[in-house]
Amino acid sequence: MFERFTDDARGVVTGAQDSARRLGHGAIGSQHLLLSLIGGDSDVAELLRSEGLTPEAVEAALVAAGPGLFGEADKQALATLGIDLDVVRDRIEAAFGPRALDRDRTRRRHRRWRRHRECPEDGEPDSGWIRFTPEAKKCLELSLREALALRSRHIGVEHIAMALTWMADGVTPAIFAACGVTPEAMRRELRDRYRQAG
Amino acid sequence: MLTPMETTAELTAGATSKDPDVGLRAVAALRVLTEQLEALQVDNARALGWSWQDIASRLGVTKQTVHRKHGRRIGRR
Numbered sequence: 168m169f170e171r172f173t174d175d176a177r178g179v180v181t182g183a184q185d186s187a188r189r190l191g192h193g194a195i196g197s198q199h200l201l202l203s204l205i206g207g208d209s210d211v212a213e214l215l216r217s218e219g220l221t222p223e224a225v226e227a228a229l230v231a232a233g234p235g236l237f238g239e240a241d242k243q244a245l246a247t248l249g250i251d252l253d254v255v256r257d258r259i260e261a262a263f264g265p266r267a268l269d270r271d272r273t274r275r276r277h278r279r280w281r282r283h284r285e286c287p288e289d290g291e292p293d294s295g296w297i298r299f300t301p302e303a304k305k306c307l308e309l310s311l312r313e314a315l316a317l318r319s320r321h322i323g324v325e326h327i328a329m330a331l332t333w334m335a336d337g338v339t340p341a342i343f344a345a346c347g348v349t350p351e352a353m354r355r356e357l358r359d360r361y362r363q364a365g
Numbered sequence: 366m367l368t369p370m371e372t373t374a375e376l377t378a379g380a381t382s383k384d385p386d387v388g389l390r391a392v393a394a395l396r397v398l399t400e401q402l403e404a405l406q407v408d409n410a411r412a413l414g415w416s417w418q419d420i421a422s423r424l425g426v427t428k429q430t431v432h433r434k435h436g437r438r439i440g441r442r
Binding site: 237240241242243244245247248250259263267268269 | 387388390391393394395397398401402405409
């Protein structure tokens, strides 16, 4: 699927990986795609920034929404069982150190995936390739769908942006809300703008 | 003997929410929580010199199971 991505769109994906690593997150989520996208110099990035999705605001909302492994909805679902994830996290971090609970430890799967993708092996466990969350993969699939819907032969940054507005799980919807952005309105605006251009 | 999955199912049987959206999400989150805790505890036990056999018996699984699941991540110590 990546062969259909424009250079800018590929840049968003690579940037998302850098963002996830910089923030110490164990996987690339749609929120990292969003953060990477708005940090770029594309027209789409400019539009999103003008709507309130500035890198500062998004990163603040991203950090406030908590690490990628457990989203706000997960936290609330656990609370219905009487499990307070914040208390669990505090106790585990007290015993095992910062981010002990949220660092992704399921390395076996990503090694297999990495071999499958024929990415270069690297010795440093924390500096290498990190995996996409299922919702980030979903987001990339949706960007293909958006491109097809607009009859575009390529998947561009605008299609990733439209895909992000469909996210129902994970941290991204919370980031939109925190920045005062309505995903549906954003999607309409993007579609109107890029329908002819694409 | 309870496998981790059965234990999880047992816990969720007491869930207050009958909304599948919340209930299923809770199950999935519990599973992630369990996996993370297991990895942390196994790493720690290995660092303290515990044998795979001792770790396996506490987890209620076979030595092969625990080694297959965690051996590659931890490596030989």
